[in-house]
Amino acid sequence: MTTAAPTSSSRDLPHPERAEIRLEAVLHALSDPMRLQVVRELAADGDELSCSHFDLPVTKSTTTHHFRVLREAGVIRQIYRGTAKMNGLRRDDLDDLFPGLLDSVLAAAARQAVRLGGS
Amino acid sequence: MTTAAPTSSSRDLPHPERAEIRLEAVLHALSDPMRLQVVRELAADGDELSCSHFDLPVTKSTTTHHFRVLREAGVIRQIYRGTAKMNGLRRDDLDDLFPGLLDSVLAAAARQAVRLGGS
């Protein structure tokens, strides 16, 4: 074992090419609190998180929708692994297209979380 | 010349306090091509640009709407000066709340403009 199957599921999902990623779409994707939260967790916990790992206060239908928006904007990459769908940040592509943008947004989100959740 | 009238119009517009500016609202404001364009011009040409200076491919009503969204998100500051309404980027507030964010977005927009308009 230890491999054998490269997890090559037949179904794969459409992702935009690096050159097709549009800044407006990325900003729009990140402008939703739900999706921003997802991106923050992905950035913090590293890649390879399944959809079900996230405990969002919405139904699974809505969760699927948000992941799709993130994927179609080019923010995340999704691959099926068995029944689970793993999500990873497209940090390399984003950093190449928009240097520093993702880090700025993440830092801004973290700052704001402290400022608002201030305790 | 060079001053004399402090241009103190009686009508002034509601702006969010610095502490009220929300990252999601800023990202959403910048996710519209029209508004992003406005912000880019403001950043390039310095402050103090009148609404009519912008030649957007929409009617004046819509232009007013976009400026209002930008103002209510805390991205720009607007003041009346006679019949004109001057617009300025709230760079100080944004840089304080979200260091580097505005510059990253502007740089990303410039890069993308080159990449797409790339001749």
Add this chain to the structure above:
DNA sequence: GCCGTACTACGATGCCTATCGTACGAGTCG
């Protein structure tokens, strides 16, 4: 082969918003 789990697809709904047109208010200049 069957069942449970993970996620999707589709339709419905209600809200938000980008857009327009027209009518109006505020200032400036003749």
Add this chain to the structure above:
DNA sequence: CGACTCGTACGATAGGCATCGTAGTACGGC
């Protein structure tokens, strides 16, 4: 004053989107 310019307000409209629920598909384990 009167006319013109700049921008606003309001209503209408059409499209987008966040949300849900239900039904369905794909995979893995028993």
